Amino acid sequence: MLGRTYDAEVCSAARALEVVGERWSLLIVRKALFAGARRFGDFRSLGIATNVLAKRLDGFVDAGIMERTGPDGAEYALTEQGRELATVVVALTAWGDRHLAPDGPPVLYMHAGCGGSVAQRLVCDTCGEVNDPAELRAVPGPGMPAEIAARMSAS
Amino acid sequence: MLGRTYDAEVCSAARALEVVGERWSLLIVRKALFAGARRFGDFRSLGIATNVLAKRLDGFVDAGIMERTGPDGAEYALTEQGRELATVVVALTAWGDRHLAPDGPPVLYMHAGCGGSVAQRLVCDTCGEVNDPAELRAVPGPGMPAEIAARMSAS
DNA sequence: ACGCGGGCTTGCATCACGCAACTCGTCCTC
DNA sequence: GAGGACGAGTTGCGTGATGCAAGCCCGCGT
CATH class of the missing domain: 1.10.10.10 (Winged helix-like DNA-binding domain superfamily/Winged helix DNA-binding domain)
Structure with missing residues (x-):
């Protein structure tokens, strides 16, 4: 790779x-x-x-x-x-549908069980849905190596 | 490109x-x-x-x-x-967190307004959340060129 | 006028990709 | 059981993309 x-x-x-x-x-x-x-x-x-x-x-x-x-x-x-990469493919497709498909989506994703259409959303676990990507912040998590977290906060 | x-x-x-x-x-x-x-x-x-x-x-x-x-x-x-590509980045990150981050996520995405953590979900518009990617089906949509839709159904 | 740092551009070696031809094993047919 | 067809790759070679180092341009401070 x-x-x-x-x-x-x-x-x-x-x-x-x-x-x-x-x-x-x-x-x-x-x-x-x-x-x-x-x-x-x-x-x-x-x-x-x-x-x-x-x-x-x-x-x-x-x-x-x-x-x-x-x-x-x-x-x-x-x-x-x-x-589980389906989420990535669906996210990419949704973005392409919105910006690169003037005639509408060439492919739709449906829920096999109920026939509903499937979309992909950003969800906040305390207040619900996130509408604007600008509301997102990246913060260090538990897997962040300590020395890098230190360097980040220093600079 | x-x-x-x-x-x-x-x-x-x-x-x-x-x-x-x-x-x-x-x-x-x-x-x-x-x-x-x-x-x-x-x-x-x-x-x-x-x-x-x-x-x-x-x-x-x-x-x-x-x-x-x-x-x-x-x-x-x-x-x-x-x-709007944030959704794609978040989806990729979520997948990487789950499968390639044994020590836990190095970076978390938080909702700037309320401080909650943000995840990406597949949502069915009629029955709610989609838990298993295997429940998804791809079907031709309005932007699918007619001759290709015909070829697909023929084969 | 001079130096400095940010913002690129250029040249060159290396690597990945696209294409076509070729191999290898299996199955089918005669 | 020789010949052919087919799926599943492998190999060779030419071209384009990438990595790296060096150089260029330009505004700014002195």
Whole structure:
């Protein structure tokens, strides 16, 4: 993958991007999540080169996002960890729908059980919904290395 | 940027990745959103090469995610469109926190008004929250080109 | 006039990606 | 059981993107 290339940022977003931030990665996940792609050939319709596809799938298996299944071991299934990337795909889609889809969303996400449409929201656990991204602040959490937290408060 | 490289996928997620799917892009957005970075030099702490940083910032201005402001025109401010990428960054962070942060989240997002912690949720507009990503289905929406919808139902 | 720091641009080496051709194993057919 | 078709990759090579170091431009203070 990227080889720990975002070391300067102490943030889970940077760690996540090291796993799924490369070209094609999230589209492969999307294809597996929502188009039922499982076999190597299923992903080729993305237009991705086969050598890159092989590298991505191998990387996903290494990262624990996918696992090889099927009688011949030639199928790639998302793990629970991989399926949870749905939130990222939905967030990206929602943003693209709002700003890059003048004719309306080409794809909608629906709730399989009840048929309702699904959106993605920022929720504050004490006062409810967050409407404006400007209301967000990033603060150090328990996983922040102590010496970096010290450096941050010093500067 | 990527030059319309994800043409085979008719999906707003692919369009969005054409804008913010390159290396460093979302980390630059994150830095601007949550670390208050505005000037060229503010972003250098990411560890990004300056030529790449210049290219990304120019690309963001072209894409309408950022605009140049300040008395000397040397500041980069996120537009409303750019700030809305916060949902994507929060979703990525949440996923990374869950799977790549054994010591706990290094960074928490808080609601500036009330101090509550903020998370990202998938919400079904008829039955409430969606707990399992497996409950999602992708269906063609109004922006889906007719000939592609026909091809999809045929195959 | 001079130096300094911020804000980029340029040159070059390296790496990743896109494309096409090729291999390998399995299954099907004759 | 030889031949062909197909899925699943691997290999080689050319091109573009990235990383790094150095240099350039310009406003500001002295």
